[in-house]
Amino acid sequence: MQELLKNYGAALAGARVLDFGSGTGLLTEHLVAAGATVHAVDTSPAMIEVLDAKIAEQRWTKVTTSAERPATTPQYDLIVCSSVCSFLDDYPATVTALVALIQPAGLFVQWDWEREDGDTHGLSKAEINSALTDAGLIGVSVNAGFSISIDDQTLSPLMGYGQRPHNG
DSSP: OHHHHHHTTOOSTTOEEEEETOTTSHHHHHHHHTTOEEEEEOSOHHHHHHHHHHHHHHTOSSEEEESSOOOSSOOEEEEEEESOGGGOTTHHHHHHHHHTTEEEEEEEEEEEEBOOTTOSSSBOHHHHHHHHHHTTOEEEEEEEOOOEEETTEEEOEEEEEEEOOTTO
16 A cells, blocks of 8 residues: 555655544554554444554554544545445445545545455445546546455455545
């Protein structure tokens, strides 16, 4: 992700980041280590409880948690969503609401498993591309990061990202 941010002239150091669907905070840990201020959101109280314990143990002062998406005013330089968007009831509407929270020229980045024909879980490249584009992001890109094989199945996480226009 550091390379992606560098391509946009951005950095994690000093960035305000929303980790949407943070779970127990694995990605939050990396973001904090890189110097970001993180607001971690997850609807599971058990996940937030684990993350809150990490925050206390590590004495992180630049991490807050909540179970609800913040208000709709642009306040983040970066929003990250890792393996959560395919579980959303209304993925396109949620992306649109999240994009409204990004400062002009800020970035939205998501990772989700690619859904293959016959699969019931994951998202397709077309679904991600459409949701990010329809939410008003520019420079949208969706690509497979890598593939892993488990038994007879090959899984590929997709990385989709885009930038909020500079003027809005």
